Amino acid sequence: MKIHLKIWRQKDSHSKGEIKEYTLDDVHQEMSFLEMLDTLNIKLVKKGERPVEFDHDCREGICGQCGVMINGIAHGPLKNTTTCQLHMRSFKDGDTIYVEPFKATAFPVVRDLKINRSSLDHIITSGGYVSVDTGQAPEANTIPIANEIAEAAFDSAACIGCGACVASCKNSSAALFTSAKITQLELLPQGQKETRKRVVAMVNQMEEESFGHCTNTEACQVECPEDISVLNIARMNYEYNKSKILN
Amino acid sequence: MENSLNTKIPEGPLSEKWNTYKKKAKLVSPNNRKKLEVIVVGTGLAGASAAASLAEMGYNVKSFCFQDSPRRAHSVAAQGGVNAAKNYKNDGDSVYRMFYDTLKGGDFRSREANTYRLAECSANLIDQATAQGVPFAREYSGYLRNRSFGGVQVSRTFYARGQTGQQLLLGSYQALMRQVNTGKVSLYARHEMLDLVLIEGKAKGIIARNLDTGNVERHGAHAVVLATGGFGKIYYLSTLAMGCNVSAIWRAHKKGAFMANPSWTQIHPTCLPQSGEYQSKLTLMSESLRNDGRIWVPKDKNETRKANDIPEDERDYYLERKYPAFGNLAPRDIASRSAKEQIDEGKGVGELKNAVYLDFSRALQEYGKDVIVERYGNLFSMYKKITDIDAYLEPMKISPAAHFSMGGLWVDYELMTTIPGLFAIGEANFSDHGANRLGANSLLQACVDGYFVLPYTLQNFLADEIKNPKTDINHPEFDKAEEAVKKQMEGFLATKGNKTAEEFHKVLGSELYDKCGLSRSKEGLEKAIESIRQLRKEFKENLIVPGDASEVNSELEKAGRVADYMEIAELMCVDALQREESCGAHFRIEYQTEEGEAKRDDAHFCYSSAWEWHKDPSTPILNKENLTFETVTPSVRSYK
Numbered sequence: 001m002k003i004h005l006k007i008w009r010q011k012d013s014h015s016k017g018e019i020k021e022y023t024l025d026d027v028h029q030e031m032s033f034l035e036m037l038d039t040l041n042i043k044l045v046k047k048g049e050r051p052v053e054f055d056h057d058c059r060e061g062i063c064g065q066c067g068v069m070i071n072g073i074a075h076g077p078l079k080n081t082t083t084c085q086l087h088m089r090s091f092k093d094g095d096t097i098y099v100e101p102f103k104a105t106a107f108p109v110v111r112d113l114k115i116n117r118s119s120l121d122h123i124i125t126s127g128g129y130v131s132v133d134t135g136q137a138p139e140a141n142t143i144p145i146a147n148e149i150a151e152a153a154f155d156s157a158a159c160i161g162c163g164a165c166v167a168s169c170k171n172s173s174a175a176l177f178t179s180a181k182i183t184q185l186e187l188l189p190q191g192q193k194e195t196r197k198r199v200v201a202m203v204n205q206m207e208e209e210s211f212g213h214c215t216n217t218e219a220c221q222v223e224c225p226e227d228i229s230v231l232n233i234a235r236m237n238y239e240y241n242k243s244k245i246l247n
Numbered sequence: 248m249e250n251s252l253n254t255k256i257p258e259g260p261l262s263e264k265w266n267t268y269k270k271k272a273k274l275v276s277p278n279n280r281k282k283l284e285v286i287v288v289g290t291g292l293a294g295a296s297a298a299a300s301l302a303e304m305g306y307n308v309k310s311f312c313f314q315d316s317p318r319r320a321h322s323v324a325a326q327g328g329v330n331a332a333k334n335y336k337n338d339g340d341s342v343y344r345m346f347y348d349t350l351k352g353g354d355f356r357s358r359e360a361n362t363y364r365l366a367e368c369s370a371n372l373i374d375q376a377t378a379q380g381v382p383f384a385r386e387y388s389g390y391l392r393n394r395s396f397g398g399v400q401v402s403r404t405f406y407a408r409g410q411t412g413q414q415l416l417l418g419s420y421q422a423l424m425r426q427v428n429t430g431k432v433s434l435y436a437r438h439e440m441l442d443l444v445l446i447e448g449k450a451k452g453i454i455a456r457n458l459d460t461g462n463v464e465r466h467g468a469h470a471v472v473l474a475t476g477g478f479g480k481i482y483y484l485s486t487l488a489m490g491c492n493v494s495a496i497w498r499a500h501k502k503g504a505f506m507a508n509p510s511w512t513q514i515h516p517t518c519l520p521q522s523g524e525y526q527s528k529l530t531l532m533s534e535s536l537r538n539d540g541r542i543w544v545p546k547d548k549n550e551t552r553k554a555n556d557i558p559e560d561e562r563d564y565y566l567e568r569k570y571p572a573f574g575n576l577a578p579r580d581i582a583s584r585s586a587k588e589q590i591d592e593g594k595g596v597g598e599l600k601n602a603v604y605l606d607f608s609r610a611l612q613e614y615g616k617d618v619i620v621e622r623y624g625n626l627f628s629m630y631k632k633i634t635d636i637d638a639y640l641e642p643m644k645i646s647p648a649a650h651f652s653m654g655g656l657w658v659d660y661e662l663m664t665t666i667p668g669l670f671a672i673g674e675a676n677f678s679d680h681g682a683n684r685l686g687a688n689s690l691l692q693a694c695v696d697g698y699f700v701l702p703y704t705l706q707n708f709l710a711d712e713i714k715n716p717k718t719d720i721n722h723p724e725f726d727k728a729e730e731a732v733k734k735q736m737e738g739f740l741a742t743k744g745n746k747t748a749e750e751f752h753k754v755l756g757s758e759l760y761d762k763c764g765l766s767r768s769k770e771g772l773e774k775a776i777e778s779i780r781q782l783r784k785e786f787k788e789n790l791i792v793p794g795d796a797s798e799v800n801s802e803l804e805k806a807g808r809v810a811d812y813m814e815i816a817e818l819m820c821v822d823a824l825q826r827e828e829s830c831g832a833h834f835r836i837e838y839q840t841e842e843g844e845a846k847r848d849d850a851h852f853c854y855s856s857a858w859e860w861h862k863d864p865s866t867p868i869l870n871k872e873n874l875t876f877e878t879v880t881p882s883v884r885s886y887k
Contacts, residue, residue, distance in 0.1 A: 012798070030522040030634075038749070039525055045747050045802060050794050053801055055315060058488040059528050061629075062413055063319040078632075085632055110459055111799040118436065121316050125428045129421035130380045134300040134698050137371070137378035141335070144389030145382075153382040154407060157414060161318055190380045 001027040001088065004096040005040065007052055013108045013116075019098070029089040033076060034059060034066060036088055037099075054113040061085040061225065064160030067167070068113045069100040074164035074223040082162065082225045102167035105210045106174070117163050119209035120177060126205035127198040128181040130191045143189055156184040158226045165220035165228070171212030176220040178206050179236035180228050186239060196243040203240050252505075252857060252872050255659040256360045261878045262342070265364045268660070272703050273710035280305035283709050284717065286453055286468040288440045288495055290317030292412075292419055292690055293673025294474030296697030299422035302431035304702060306709075309466055310423065310432050311455060313439045313490055313804075318420045321476055321488040322693060325412025326533045327396060328404035329376075329690040331369040335393060340401040342366045347879060348399045349688060352578065353653070353681020354831035354847060355881035356508070356855065358874065360660055361678040365688070368695040373405055375698055379418040383407050396534075396686040404687045409533055409625055415690055419697070438464070439804065440495045442728045443471065443502045443669065450499075450669035451718045454728045458804065461797040463732060465725045467718030469709060470668045472701065473499060474693075477652030477674040479512050481812045481819075482764065483756025484521055485649035486531040492808040493815050496656050496675050500815075504664040505857040505870060507677035508654035509815060510823035511832045513684055514765050516582035519633055520602035520646035529648035530633060532626055534686055537575045537582070539610040539622065540643070542566050544603050548593035554604055554642045565589060572887050580683050580832050580845075583647035587765045590646075602644035611639065647765060651689060653680045653832060654822075657857040657872070661704035662696060665857075668712075670705060672696035677855065682831025736796045739806040744789030748805040751786050755779065755809070755816055763820050766834045772824040776817055780865070783813045814864040821858075821867060828852045849881055 003024045010017030024043075027036055034056050041051035056066040061082040068083055070076035076086045091097065101109050106119040145153075157180070165176035182199050185191030191198075214233055221230045257264045257271075275283065283306050287298040290312040298310040312320060332345040345366035350357060373391070377383060383405050384392040396404040407414040426432040437458040444452040444465075452467035478493035479485045500506045517536055518529040543562045550557065565585055567574045577585070586603045595601050611619055616639060620627070627638050636643070656664045656671035658678055663670050673693035680688065762768075762775035786809070794800045829838045829845035830852070838846045859868040 028523055028525065031525055032527075035525050035527050038527055042747055042749065045791060045793055046745060048791075048793055051802060053799055057314060057319055057490050058321060058324045060324050060488075060530055062324050062410065063314070063321070063488060064323075065314060065316075065319045081632065087633070087635075089635060114799065116459075117315055121318070121424065121434075121436075124318075124421060125424040127428075129425045130378065131425060132375075132378045132422075133303045134296070134375060134422070134702065135371070137374040140333075140374045140377035140383075141390050143377060145385050146389050147385045147387045150382050150385040153380075154414075157382050157407075157417065158410065160413075161316065184382065185380050188380050188382065190378055 001093040003027045006098045008100040031088045033086040053111040059084040064162040067162045074167045080227045104166045104172035123205050127201035153184045153187040156180040168219045168223040173214045174211040175214035175233045179232035182236045183232040199239040272707040284468040287472045289474035291320035291322035292693035293697045295419035295423040297701045300702045302426035308432045311435045311438045322416045323413045326409045328406035328411045328687045330687040331373045336402045338401045352685035357681030358678045368699045372694045381414045381418045441732045443499045444728045449667045465720040467720045469712045472670045474672045475675045479649040482649035482760045483753045494811045497811040504666045505657035507657035507857045510819040511653035513651040514583040514647045515650035518648035540605040544589045544594040597644045602646040604642035605645045606642035739792045742790045746789050748809040752809045767823045768836045772820045775820045779817045817864045
C-alpha cells in the first residue's frame with residue numbers, strides 16, 4: 001500500500017512544532033501502526049535525518065506507553081484498541097493519515113510524538129493506593145470479596161494509564177483515569193478506610209496538574225482502549241461530595 | 248577472586264534455612280536507616296516492590312526506570328497467574344511440593360535453598376497483594392479462586408483475569424508511589440543506567456542518562472540493586488517489550504559481577520508467528536489455550552490445502568503422538584522444540600511455513616461455542632485483532648518465541664552478586680528457575696525477591712555500611728565511569744555508517760535463534776561465535792546514529808543496547824558450547840536419548856556456570872557453582 005503521512009514534528013517542549021509530510025510506498029496490511037512508523041524511521045535514519053520520536057514499549061496493548069492522535073482520534077479508528085494493536089489493514093491504499101501527539105496542558109511534548117504524562121503519576125502519588133506496609137498483610141482469605149465486586153473492581157483497575165481519555169476530552173480532563181482508580185479501591189474492603197481522604201486528595205491533585213473539568217461529554221470512554229466506564233466518574237463525584245459534606 | 252562463589256547458604260535443614268537466616272541477620276536501627284541510601288534500577292515487580300519495601304523501612308531510595316512511568320515495566324504484560332502454596336483446594340499442595348515441582352521443572356539446575364525459599368514465601372505474596380487491593384479472581388463465596396497451570400498436578404495459580412502481571416504490578420507501583428509521597432523514594436523515570444561505579448571494590452553508584460535531556464548524571468548510594476528484568480529481546484523477535492535489554496547487568500558484569508547460565512532462555516510455545524521482515528515483536532498468547540486446543544501439522548510437507556480441508560487422517564497431532572500422558576500440555580521447552588522440529592522438516596503452516604496449527608474444532612464440538620468464549624474469548628479476539636482471522640472458524644497459527652531469561656547475574660543466597668554491595672533481583676538474577684521456568688513462577692520470584700527477601704539480606708549488608716559516609720559523586724571513579732560512557736556514545740555518533748542499530752539487532756537475533764535457540768550443536772555454536780565476531784566488527788565500522796547525545800535520541804539508546812547484545816551473544820554461545828549435555832531450555836542435539844529427549848549429565852554438569860569478564864568478550868573465565876541436592880534426588884524429567 002501507499003500511505004501519505006502528515007506527522008507532527010517538534011524538537012522539544014520549547015520549540016514550535018509543525019506538520020511534516022512523508023510518503024511510504026511499501027506498507028503491508030499486516031503491519032502494526034508502530035511497525036509502519038519503524039519502517040519510516042529506518043528510511044529517515046539512513047538518509048541521515050532524525051527519526052520520528054514516539055512512545056511505545058510492550059506492543060501488546062497493555063503497558064499504556066504508546067498513544068498518538070490518528071486522524072484526530074486517540075489511538076486511531078478501531079474501538080478499544082491501543083496504537084500498537086492497530087494494524088494497517090484499517091487503512092486503504094493511498095490514504096493520508098495525520099499523526100499527532102496527545103495534546104493537553106498537563107502533557108507537555110518531549111519531542112515529536114513523545115509526551116510527558118507524569119502528571120498521571122502525581123495523581124496516583126497523592127493517594128491512589130491502599131496504605132499497607134510490606135509483610136503486615138493478614139491471610140488473604142480473611143478478606144472475602146464477592147465475585148461480582150472483585151470483577152467490578154477489576155473493570156476499573158484495568159486502566160492502562162495511556163492518557164487517551166485526556167487527549168480525547170475537549171477539556172483535557174483526567175476524570176476517567178482518576179475515577180477508575182478511586183472506584184477500584186472504593187469497591188474493595190481493603191481500600192475503603194481511606195476513601196474519603198483519598199478522593200479529596202486525588203481530585204485536588206488532578207486540578208493542580210492543570211487537567212480540565214469533566215463536562216459529561218463521555219468522549220473519554222469512547223476512545224478508551226480498555227472501555228473504562230464513565231460511571232466511574234459519577235462515583236468519584238458522589239464520593240467527593242460525600243467526603244466534602246461529611247468531613 | 249577468593250571466595251567469589253561463596254553461596255552463603257545457611258546451615259541446617261532445608262525448611263529451616265530461611266528462618267535461621269532471618270533470625271541471625273544483622274539489623275539497622277530505625278534512626279540509622281535514614282542515613283543510608285539505596286539505588287534500585289528497574290520498577291517492575293522486583294524493583295518496585297523492593298524500592299517500596301525499603302522505603303517503608305526508612306531507607307532513602309532512588310528508583311530508576313527507562314519508561315515514562317514506573318507503571319509501564321514489562322511485568323505488566325504477564326498474563327497467566329502467580330503460584331502460591333496455599334492448599335486452598337485441599338488437593339495436597341504444600342511448600343515442599345511446590346519446591347519439588349519448581350526444581351524438577353528447572354531440570355535440577357537451580358539452587359535447592361533458593362527454590363525452597365521461593366515456595367516458602369509464596370503464600371505471603373498472595374496475602375500482601377490482596378491487602379494492596381489487587382483484584383484477584385474470587386469464588387462466588389468471596390474466597391480466592393485458583394487454577395492449575397502446566398507442569399504440575401495441583402491448583403496453585405492465582406490470577407486476575409488474563410492480566411495478573413498488570414494487576415500485581417499496579418499493586419507494587421502504587422506501593423512505590425505511596426513512598427514517593429512520603430519523600431522516602433526519589434523517582435527517576437526516563438533514566439537509563441549506563442554504568443556501575445565501584446569504589447574500593449564495592450558498588451557505590453551508577454551513571455545514568457536522562458533520556459529526555461540527554462544529560463549524563465551521577466548517582467551515589469550505599470548499595471545498588473539491579474531489578475532490570477530479562478534480556479530475551481536479544482533474539483529481536485521475542486515476547487518482550489521493545490525496551491527490554493541486558494545493558495545494566497552486562498555493564499555490571501564488565502565491572503566484575505559474574506554472569507550465570509547466560510544461554511538459558513525459555514522459548515514460549517504459544518506465540519503468534521512472524522508475518523514479515525518488518526515485524527518488531529511476537530505476541531504471546533496465553534498458554535492456557537493448550538488446555539483445549541489441539542496442536543497439529545499436515546503429514547505431507549507439500550500440503551497446499553486450507554486447514555479445514557485437510558482430512559483427519561492426514562494430520563499429525565505430534566504432541567499427542569509423542570507424549571501420550573501430557574499431550575498438548577507438555578512443558579514449554581518440550582512443546583516448543585517439537586514445533587520447531589516440524590517446522591524445520593518443512594511441515595510448518597502459513598505463508599512463511601513458520602507455524603503450527605492450534606485447533607479448537609473438537610473442543611467447540613464437545614463443549615459448544617459459549618464455553619469456549621467464556622474460557623478464552625479475550626484471546627480469540629486478541630488473535631482476530633492481530634491476524635484478522637476468526638479462530639472459531641479455522642485453527643490458530645502459533646509459533647515458538649523467546650520469552651524468559653533463566654540466566655542472569657550470579658547471586659548468592661542473599662541475592663548479592665560477586666561485587667559487594669551490588670544486588671540482583673527478579674529475572675535479572677539466575678538462581679531459582681534452573682534450566683526452565685514453570686508457568687506462573689516469574690511474577691512470584693520477582694515479588695518474593697523484592698518484598699520478602701531483599702529487605703532482610705540488604706539490611707544485613709547495610710548494617711556494616713552505617714559507618715561509611717554518603718558516597719561522594721566527585722570521586723575519581725565517577726569521573727572515569729562518566730567519561731567512558733560519554734566516549735562510547737560519541738563513538739556511536741561518529742561512526743556514520745549506513746546500517747541502523749535495529750538492523751544489526753535483527754541479524755544478530757536471527758543468528759542466535761537459529762544456532763543458540765531451541766536447539767544447539769557444537770558446529771552451529773562455533774559458527775555463530777564466528778559470525779557474531781564479524782558482526783561486532785561491522786557494528787563498530789558501519790553503524791549509523793543520527794542527531795547528538797544532548798537531546799532525546801532513541802537511536803542512540805538502541806545503539807548502546809545493541810552494543811551490549813553483541814557482546815553477551817558471544818558469551819551465550821560459549822556457555823551453550825561448554826555445557827555438553829541437554830537440560831531444560833538447553834537442548835544440545837548431540838546429547839539426546841534415542842527417543843529424541845533431552846539427556847542430562849549429572850555426573851559432569853551438575854553446576855551453574857558463572858562466567859567472569861576477562862579483558863574482552865571472547866575470553867571469559869568459567870567459574871562453577873556445584874549444585875548439591877540434600878533433600879531430593881535428581882530424577883529423569885519425563886512427561887510421557
